[in-house]
Amino acid sequence: MSERYTLDRYVEDLRQITQKTDNEDEIISRVGPLAQRLASEKNWLQPKHYETDAAQGFGAYLLHEEPDHTLAVFAVNWLPGRGTPPHDHGTWAVVAGVEGIERNIRYRRLDDRSRPGYAELEVKHDINADAGELICIKTGGIHLVRNETDRVTLSLHTYGKHVNYNDRSQFDLETKEKKDFIVRVE
Ligand SMILES: [Fe+2]
Numbered sequence: 001m002s003e004r005y006t007l008d009r010y011v012e013d014l015r016q017i018t019q020k021t022d023n024e025d026e027i028i029s030r031v032g033p034l035a036q037r038l039a040s041e042k043n044w045l046q047p048k049h050y051e052t053d054a055a056q057g058f059g060a061y062l063l064h065e066e067p068d069h070t071l072a073v074f075a076v077n078w079l080p081g082r083g084t085p086p087h088d089h090g091t092w093a094v095v096a097g098v099e100g101i102e103r104n105i106r107y108r109r110l111d112d113r114s115r116p117g118y119a120e121l122e123v124k125h126d127i128n129a130d131a132g133e134l135i136c137i138k139t140g141g142i143h144l145v146r147n148e149t150d151r152v153t154l155s156l157h158t159y160g161k162h163v164n165y166n167d168r169s170q171f172d173l174e175t176k177e178k179k180d181f182i183v184r185v186e
Contacts, residue, residue: 007038010073014071014073018160038156040132048061049075053184061186062185063075070160072162073158076156078100078152081148082147083147086143086170088168089159089166090163091159092138094157097131097153099155100147100153103128104128104143108122110122164182
């Protein structure tokens with residue numbers, strides 16, 4: 001039987017990968033399979049990671065970050081019928097499905113970014129990500145996540161830097177407003 005993959009080993013691998021390169025495509029392509037492996041092992045998963053946050057619609061639990069907030073790993077659960085507004089992350093993101101199907105809509109930005117607090121978006125693609133599947137987003141990529149199933153879903157999220165310490169935004173599709181996006185993290 002092969003050796004079990006753990007959160008500690010994953011963090012060590014994240015450090016090695018990001019020490020060797022700044023290239024996001026390379027980071028994402030190397031981190032992705034490791035995130036999938038950790039997501040399938042589930043030895044890091046605790047009952048509290050299923051505790052939902054009805055106000056926010058999703059419960060976010062920090063599993064790791066470096067002292068400078070880089071290499072942030074979260075378990076995130078999603079309530080049925082809930083999700084996020086369109087948002088970016090201010091860093092690269094690798095999300096591996098752990099349990100249930102999460103709808104993921106990616107957007108492209110149409111405006112010239114000259115108006116502060118304003119953004120026009122259009123849908124680029126719209127997919128359902130199942131357990132074991134990956135969603136990878138480079139810095140500046142915009143998406144939303146929604147749980148359209150009737151059960152709580154859970155995914156493993158890894159970011160170049162903890163999202164609450166980045167310059168990142170949420171987007172209102174109707175008003176075209178762009179504003180700060182801070183999430184509540186346990
Ligand atoms: Fe996201």
